[in-house]
Amino acid sequence: MSGLKKILGLLWMLLAPVIILFLFMQAIDKIAGAAEGIARTNTTLQWSIIILIFIPICAGLAIFGFYAWKGEYDHLPESSADLE
Amino acid sequence: MSSSDKNVTQSITQVIAASSLGTLIEWYDFYIFGSLAVIIGQQLFPSDAGASALINTLAIFAAGFIVRPFGALVFGRLGDLIGRKYTFLLTLVLMGGSTFLIGLIPSYSSIGYAAPILVLILRLVQGLALGGEYGGAATYVAEHAPVGKRGFFTSWIQTTATLGLFLSLGIIVLTKNTIGAEAFADWGWRIPFLVSILLVGVSIYIRMKMHESPVFTKLKSEGKISSNPLKESFQKKANFKMVLLALFGATMGQGVIWYTGQFYAQSFLENTCKLDFNESRYVLLWAILFATPFFVVFGSWSDKVGRKWIMLVGMLLGVICYRPIYQYFIDATNVKELEKTELLTSSVPVVERGLVSGKQDSLITTTTLKTLNNGMTFKEAKVVIIPEDVLVPVKEETVIKDVTLSGSTYVTIIFLVFFQVLLVTMVYGPIAAFLVELFPTQIRYTSMSLPYHIGNGVFGGLVPFIATLVASFSGSTPLSGLWYPIGIAALSFVIGAIYIDNKGDSNVMD
Numbered sequence: 103m104s105g106l107k108k109i110l111g112l113l114w115m116l117l118a119p120v121i122i123l124f125l126f127m128q129a130i131d132k133i134a135g136a137a138e139g140i141a142r143t144n145t146t147l148q149w150s151i152i153i154l155i156f157i158p159i160c161a162g163l164a165i166f167g168f169y170a171w172k173g174e175y176d177h178l179p180e181s182s183a184d185l186e
Numbered sequence: 187m188s189s190s191d192k193n194v195t196q197s198i199t200q201v202i203a204a205s206s207l208g209t210l211i212e213w214y215d216f217y218i219f220g221s222l223a224v225i226i227g228q229q230l231f232p233s234d235a236g237a238s239a240l241i242n243t244l245a246i247f248a249a250g251f252i253v254r255p256f257g258a259l260v261f262g263r264l265g266d267l268i269g270r271k272y273t274f275l276l277t278l279v280l281m282g283g284s285t286f287l288i289g290l291i292p293s294y295s296s297i298g299y300a301a302p303i304l305v306l307i308l309r310l311v312q313g314l315a316l317g318g319e320y321g322g323a324a325t326y327v328a329e330h331a332p333v334g335k336r337g338f339f340t341s342w343i344q345t346t347a348t349l350g351l352f353l354s355l356g357i358i359v360l361t362k363n364t365i366g367a368e369a370f371a372d373w374g375w376r377i378p379f380l381v382s383i384l385l386v387g388v389s390i391y392i393r394m395k396m397h398e399s400p401v402f403t404k405l406k407s408e409g410k411i412s413s414n415p416l417k418e419s420f421q422k423k424a425n426f427k428m429v430l431l432a433l434f435g436a437t438m439g440q441g442v443i444w445y446t447g448q449f450y451a452q453s454f455l456e457n458t459c460k461l462d463f464n465e466s467r468y469v470l471l472w473a474i475l476f477a478t479p480f481f482v483v484f485g486s487w488s489d490k491v492g493r494k495w496i497m498l499v500g501m502l503l504g505v506i507c508y509r510p511i512y513q514y515f516i517d518a519t520n521v522k523e524l525e526k527t528e529l530l531t532s533s534v535p536v537v538e539r540g541l542v543s544g545k546q547d548s549l550i551t552t553t554t555l556k557t558l559n560n561g562m563t564f565k566e567a568k569v570v571i572i573p574e575d576v577l578v579p580v581k582e583e584t585v586i587k588d589v590t591l592s593g594s595t596y597v598t599i600i601f602l603v604f605f606q607v608l609l610v611t612m613v614y615g616p617i618a619a620f621l622v623e624l625f626p627t628q629i630r631y632t633s634m635s636l637p638y639h640i641g642n643g644v645f646g647g648l649v650p651f652i653a654t655l656v657a658s659f660s661g662s663t664p665l666s667g668l669w670y671p672i673g674i675a676a677l678s679f680v681i682g683a684i685y686i687d688n689k690g691d692s693n694v695m696d
Contacts, residue, residue, distance in 0.1 A: 114434075114681075132655075148651075153254060155644055162465060166430040170685065174427050178687045 104176045114167030118160040125153050201330045202342045204396050205323040208278050208389040209343055211382070212319045213350025214357075215285040216312060218378045221605065226376045227294045230301040249306070249313040254643035255319020258635030265322050265631030266415035269406070270329070271398045273631070274322030275390065279383040281315035282386025284308040289379025302523040317643070323636030324618035329627070334489055340618035341485020346610075348448065348478055356465070357381060363396060375409065401627050414630035417631040419625075428624055429633055435686045436620060437641025439501040439678025443524040444642065445649035446504065447606035448474070449652045450671070453650055455599070458664045459519035460564070462588040468563055469591075472600045477607035481615040488616035492688035500612030501675040501682070507609075508668050511602045516664060518595050521556075521586060528558040548572040561592030645674055 129149035136145040169175065217228070257277075265273035288308050294301045323343050331339040361377045362370045397403075405411055412418050420426050450468070456466040487495050533555040538550050550570040557563050565588045571581040591599060621634035653667030 103682070110684065112679075151252065152648070159640065159644065162430055163434060166427075166434055166681075169423075169427045169430070174423070175685045177433065179424070179428070179429075180687075 104173065107175055108171050108173060109165045111170030111172070114170060115164050116167075118164035118167070121163075122153075122157060122160050124158055125149075129153060193623055198327075198330050198339055201396065201564070202327055202339055204389075205274075205327050206342050206346050206390045207409055208274065208393055209319055209323045210315055210346040210350050210353065211385045211389050212278065212281045213347050214353045214385065215281050215382050216316050217351055217354035218285070218358065218382075219288065219309065219312065221354055222375050222378070224435075226288075226305065227376070228371070230291060230305050232294050232299075232302075244389055246295060248251070249309040250644055251647050252319035253310050253313030254639040255636055258313035258321060259317075261318020261414050262321055262419075262632035262635040265318070265325065266412050266629055269398045269402050270322050270326040270631065271396055274326065274432040275320065275393050277315040277318040278386060278389055280311055281319065281613075283380055284311040284315070285379050285382040286386075289376040289382075315580050315674055316377065317369035317635065317639050320638060321631050322494065325622060325631050325634065326399050328619060328622035329401040331676065335486075336622065337488035337493065337619040338482065338486035340622065341482045341615045343484065343618055344481045345478055347614075348474055348481075348607075349616075351448070352474065353472070354378070355471070379429070390449045405627050408669075410628065415632040417634050419629045419636075425625065425629060425633060429637055431681075431685055432621060432624055433637035433640055435678060435682035436497060436617065437637045439641075439675045439682065440497060440617055440642075441641040441646025442674045443501055443504045444610050446508065446653075446668075446671040447610040450649050450653055450667075451603050451606055454664075455515060455519075455603075459515050459517065459588050460521075460586050462590050464520050469596075469600050469603055473603035473607050476604050477611055480611035484612050485619065488619060493616040493620035493623075494682065494686050494688040495614050497613045498679055498682050500609045501679040503607075503612075504609050505672050505676045505679065507605070508672055510667055511606065512665055512668060514602060518599065519591075520662045521562065521589055522556065524558055524560075524562070525556065528560060530559045531557045542571060546574040548574075549579040558613065560595065561594075562590060562595065564589040590643055639648045 129152070133142060133146050133149060136142040261273050261277055264276070285308075288305060291301055291304050291308075320343075323346075324340055327340050328336050328342055357378045361374055365374045365377075394635075397405075402411075418425060419429060451473075452466050452470040455461045455469060456463065461469070482542060484496050535552045535554045537630060538551045538553070540551075541547065542549050546572070550572070552568045552570075554566045556566060564586055567579075567585045567587060569583045569585060573580070617638070621638060622630060625633040649671055652670045655667075656670055657664060657667035659666065
């Protein structure tokens with residue numbers, strides 16, 4: 103199981119930038135497709151918010167993957183003392 | 187049961203009642219804004235587009251999704267520094283106060299752009315307060331609960347989000363039916379906001395009489411309170427890795443299952459299946475009514491078999507069953523197809539003539555009420571638009587609307603929505619106990635609040651938006667939007683199954 107956790111850690115690290123890239127591509131596509139005027143401004147605003155929210159989350163996924171790859175989740179703490 | 191056991195049960199009952207009531211009221215406050223967004227938009231925002239649309243978008247969109255995790259950080263930190271009791275008293279006052287003030291804001295016609303800006307500010311305060319409330323209530327109850335019953339006791343907190351939705355719909359419908367639709371749209375919409383102050387007043391009174399969490403009090407007396415819970419939660423690797431695990435292995439999947447079952451299902455039935463406005467809400471209300479007790483059932487069961495697999499099975503069932511369930515919704519309400527073999531009666535067409543809103547184009551709508559052999563009814567509206575400019579071609583469109591269900595179809599759809607809400611109870615019932623047990627007392631409020639609100643506020647809250655967006659892509663089908671909750675729940679299931687341990691730390695006193 104520890105081996106699997108580590109291998110999947112690499113996958114999570116790769117997944118994070120792929121998601122951000124996908125979101126950027128979708129944002130460009132949808133903003134370009136929105137009608138001129140307030141509809142386009144609103145679409146830009148919504149996608150900006152989504153990307154702003156998901157960048158730190160994807161960074162978190164990459165860090166999670168890094169920890170997994172480093173074996174940090176091989177043994178989980180069983181009490182608060184283990185977190186010290 | 188010994189007398190000391192009785193005292194403990196009585197005491198924990200009071201703790202749960204006081205915590206749940208406050209949390210329920212906060213959810214009520216949060217939901218009424220969403221339920222009345224259209225009327226608020228008409229009253230407090232200018233009718234032309236421009237800057238108002240931006241503020242409207244920010245008020246409704248940003249406050250709901252961005253601010254909650256920040257509230258979790260701000261109030262989580264406070265809760266770990268000054269205590270649980272005073273922090274979630276503060277969140278209650280902020281939530282109730284801002285809700286009450288929204289009900290008092292003069293309309294746009296009186297104070298201009300100050301109206302939407304004030305709404306935006308108060309909506310942000312609401313989002314912050316909600317972000318701080320849940321973690322406090324869950325932590326407070328869990329730290330009072332005896333070992334072996336923590337899942338059961340905290341699951342009562344989990345029912346409040348659903349009951350808050352009930353309360354908000356109930357008060358809105360009651361007010362509207364009492365004073366009439368016109369008066370409600372004019373000034374009556376303020377009543378549900380103003381009523382909030384009474385509910386909050388009662389809740390504050392009850393919460394003021396409560397004592398601080400015994401675990402936090404002990405820690406404080408020993409001088410072991412964290413001096414910087416934010417730093418300890420997120421800069422200390424041992425804690426931060428657990429925050430990430432809680433987010434990606436549990437709350438992320440839990441959030442999408444919750445929002446799909448309780449919000450997207452109703453939206454899909456109304457907008458894609460063209461169910462009547464009331465019909466789609468009655469389906470959800472019946473489903474929620476029957477499913478709500480299962481929050482407590484699964485919370486209690488998690489005390490015996492562990493939290494992990496109950497939550498993960500809920501996610502897995504969502505991944506497997508969503509597409510067949512929603513395919514049934516489409517097939518069962520496909521009245522155009524059913525009409526070919528099942529048409530019983532067709533009413534005399536009603537013709538209405540008018541102008542297209544804001545234009546001089548003629549609009550002719552011919553509506554026919556049709557009844558099928560199985561008792562289902564629907565309206566077929568043929569809409570013809572004759573442009574003022576004779577060179578522009580006439581537009582014709584047939585629209586199906588106001589589908590009502592009957593017999594076995596009605597029962598089956600209620601059952602399928604009930605099943606989705608049942609999955610919500612599986613993932614949501616044990617989650618508070620799971621999160622509480624994951625973190626030590628010094629940083630519990632801060633550490634558990636953030637993954638919870640990112641999972642629910644961001645991943646869950648975005649389900650309607652992203653699902654609708656995906657369904658609008660070229661080549662997509664009405665079911666394509668489900669790939670978002672299915673994908674997130676599947677990812678969370680894999681991470682949870684592989685990385686989370688079913689044996690949690692049952693000692694929350696450390």
